[in-house]
Amino acid sequence: MRRVLRRAPLLSVVVPVHDVEEYVAETLASILGQDHRRLEVVVIDDGSTDRSGDIADSVAAGDDRVRVVHTDNHGLGAARNEGVRHATGELLAFADSDDVLPPGAYSTMAARLRRSGADLVTGDVARLADGEVSALPWVSRLHPTEQSVSIGEVPDLLGDVFAWNKLFRRDFWDRAQLSWPEGVRYEDQPTSTMAFLRARRIAVTPAVVYHWRVRADGTSITQGRARIEDLRDRWTTKQLTLDVTRDEGTPELEVALLDRVLPADLWRYFELIPEADDPWWSLLVQGVRSLWGSRSLTHSVLPPVHRLTGWLVEQGRREDAVLVIEHLRSLQGRRVARVSDAGGFRLDVPGLEPSSVAPEALAVRPTEQ
Numbered sequence: 001m002r003r004v005l006r007r008a009p010l011l012s013v014v015v016p017v018h019d020v021e022e023y024v025a026e027t028l029a030s031i032l033g034q035d036h037r038r039l040e041v042v043v044i045d046d047g048s049t050d051r052s053g054d055i056a057d058s059v060a061a062g063d064d065r066v067r068v069v070h071t072d073n074h075g076l077g078a079a080r081n082e083g084v085r086h087a088t089g090e091l092l093a094f095a096d097s098d099d100v101l102p103p104g105a106y107s108t109m110a111a112r113l114r115r116s117g118a119d120l121v122t123g124d125v126a127r128l129a130d131g132e133v134s135a136l137p138w139v140s141r142l143h144p145t146e147q148s149v150s151i152g153e154v155p156d157l158l159g160d161v162f163a164w165n166k167l168f169r170r171d172f173w174d175r176a177q178l179s180w181p182e183g184v185r186y187e188d189q190p191t192s193t194m195a196f197l198r199a200r201r202i203a204v205t206p207a208v209v210y211h212w213r214v215r216a217d218g219t220s221i222t223q224g225r226a227r228i229e230d231l232r233d234r235w236t237t238k239q240l241t242l243d244v245t246r247d248e249g250t251p252e253l254e255v256a257l258l259d260r261v262l263p264a265d266l267w268r269y270f271e272l273i274p275e276a277d278d279p280w281w282s283l284l285v286q287g288v289r290s291l292w293g294s295r296s297l298t299h300s301v302l303p304p305v306h307r308l309t310g311w312l313v314e315q316g317r318r319e320d321a322v323l324v325i326e327h328l329r330s331l332q333g334r335r336v337a338r339v340s341d342a343g344g345f346r347l348d349v350p351g352l353e354p355s356s357v358a359p360e361a362l363a364v365r366p367t368e369q
Contacts, residue, residue, distance in 0.1 A: 014083030047073025123209035155256035311361035
């Protein structure tokens, strides 16, 4: 009896492109070099003002797996959504045009998806900087082993907020009515959260499936946190993420999100407080109070000094927040001193009167002593 070989499913990769002429050729080469046998690459040139669109056209002229769509500039979320409209594959992936796919990434995810029967698969991510690839331990922690789970079984997976380390079944994407928020930065998190909440099963692989580039010129979206527009968008997407979790998740998932996921990057903003202008500070306070007003950041997984800073932000105590951050800078990597207090330990920040601070804001947990 003759064996019938099944064809690999057509995989569509959506690649939004905007002013990345230095990187886009390498990104597309890494996608086209994948060993998944049936590949469609949909490039959305999102109103580039440099040679990015021309480079993509040149690649497409030499490889019929690539299709380029030129649009006016509408932003990353809109470009991804436009790409989905043009994609025809049974499987759907997204890649940013300055990053790199390691060899075998898509075949690894597709095989994992096939074996698990899940609606999507997510994998580990490594950092790419100055040509060197290094691990991201906080991401690896979310992808410890091969498994097939629901989000209720592994709430911390909500911390996997990326668009590009995942492979979706297209029928699931459409059935779940997924799309990317438009006109706002950090659009990955609300949609990733919605996908996790609406998936029947999620496949996880510990394999590194994506190399996330940190640009030396500091021009990537995640390297502009000092701008008020950046902070406003960050609050918007955190609120969208919280809203969908409250609407479609469980109280346990909401607590996990508030304590262990949404606070994760706040320390990067707290460290900007001493140089921040008044509007930026006011927006920081407003966002923290809005998101954690009923559940203080003192419950969060932030390190002790940033839990303290978060509490000071909640209270609107800017001078004290500046005092804490400037003291932290002066330590040059050493940790803030701990002193014995009421059977445990608390932080000791020179100039900050302990009696003026809630005990839980100064407390150091046993595992942090």
